[in-house]
Amino acid sequence: MKTGMHKLISLVLIFLLLASGAFSAEIPENSAAPQASPEPVVKPDILNLGGYLVLVNRDNRISRTYEPEDLVLPKVETRKKSLQERIYLRQDAASALEQMFAAALNEKGYILYATSGYRSFGIQQILFNAKVEEVGSKSKAQYRVAPAGTSEHQLGLAMDIQAPSHLNLSQAFGDTEEGKWAGENAHRFGYILRYKTEWRDITGISDEPWHFRYVGIAHATAMFELDMPLETYVSYLEKLPEYVLTRGSHPLLTGLVSDLMNERQPQHLDLLFNTQPGEEEAALKLATEPYLQDGLTYEQAMWYAYPTPKPTAAPWVDTDEEVEVSGSKSGL
Numbered sequence: 001m002k003t004g005m006h007k008l009i010s011l012v013l014i015f016l017l018l019a020s021g022a023f024s025a026e027i028p029e030n031s032a033a034p035q036a037s038p039e040p041v042v043k044p045d046i047l048n049l050g051g052y053l054v055l056v057n058r059d060n061r062i063s064r065t066y067e068p069e070d071l072v073l074p075k076v077e078t079r080k081k082s083l084q085e086r087i088y089l090r091q092d093a094a095s096a097l098e099q100m101f102a103a104a105l106n107e108k109g110y111i112l113y114a115t116s117g118y119r120s121f122g123i124q125q126i127l128f129n130a131k132v133e134e135v136g137s138k139s140k141a142q143y144r145v146a147p148a149g150t151s152e153h154q155l156g157l158a159m160d161i162q163a164p165s166h167l168n169l170s171q172a173f174g175d176t177e178e179g180k181w182a183g184e185n186a187h188r189f190g191y192i193l194r195y196k197t198e199w200r201d202i203t204g205i206s207d208e209p210w211h212f213r214y215v216g217i218a219h220a221t222a223m224f225e226l227d228m229p230l231e232t233y234v235s236y237l238e239k240l241p242e243y244v245l246t247r248g249s250h251p252l253l254t255g256l257v258s259d260l261m262n263e264r265q266p267q268h269l270d271l272l273f274n275t276q277p278g279e280e281e282a283a284l285k286l287a288t289e290p291y292l293q294d295g296l297t298y299e300q301a302m303w304y305a306y307p308t309p310k311p312t313a314a315p316w317v318d319t320d321e322e323v324e325v326s327g328s329k330s331g332l
């Protein structure tokens with residue numbers, strides 16, 4: 001017994017030494033440093049869990065314990081009133097959804113319903129198991145319901161949408177006026193239509209005209225213009241500096257990805273990679289200019305992608321006071 005314990009301790013020690021790299025080959029200090037690679041070694045935060053562009057699918061799973069910290073109840077219509085207290089999204093995704101639903105109503109008179117937002121790993125597991133039960137096998141079930149850990153709903157960034165004219169989640173939603181409007185306009189508010197029939201081989205999911213994913217306006221609009229699924233889009237973004245991903249507008253992102261996809265060298269790619277801290281804004285502006293179209297200015301593109309918050313309902317203060325010649329502030 002005692003010898004066994006000693007053996008175990010020795011094995012653990014050896015493992016720890018190996019794991020700590022104690023036996024790894026020494027690298028001479030004066031060896032030539034590798035040439036700086038234009039490809040970032042560390043994935044930018046925006047592409048990782050917690051970031052708005054994180055890719056989740058069967059090859060990129062979320063851990064059982066992940067739960068977003070900023071879940072809120074979006075103030076939007078739901079099919080049943082009772083759902084209003086049960087549908088959660090992350091803060092930014094929720095305000096974007098509110099704006100999208102308000103625009104559908106104001107611009108077209110369409111009512112949209114939020115149906116399913118954040119789902120925990122456990123809830124997703126229950127839904128998947130129920131689908132397996134229904135269709136008879138896991139492989140068939142996974143085309144209709146994402147297995148736990150592979151659903152974007154666990155991110156708090158995905159929303160399933162219905163309309164009063166079509167009260168179930170089916171392909172036919174894509175043929176309704178509301179469904180068509182959502183597919184054509186969601187990007188203006190930062191959402192993408194995540195699954196399309198022609199992307200099935202890439203996404204592994206059938207057409208889901210009701211499922212929208214929040215990524216932010218700049219990226220949603222770039223993906224809409226490129227007509228590209230998230231999987232393909234992020235594979236190009238991994239080759240770009242982080243500030244381009246967090247501060248670039250849609251003409252720049254669309255242009256860069258389009259160039260990279262067609263194996264053209266983007267005009268200012270070197271500049272974007274070799275910018276000094278504090279000079280990013282100037283580099284973004286210069287790099288965006290070749291891609292601006294239809295009379296759009298850089299400032300307009302930036303304001304569209306990163307709109308300033310709308311004024312609140314706080315009382316309006318008139319600062320345009322009349323200046324009195326005497327200098328006194330009147331008799332008040």
Ligand SMILES: [Zn+2]
Binds near residue numbers: 158160211212
């Ligand atoms: Zn969904």
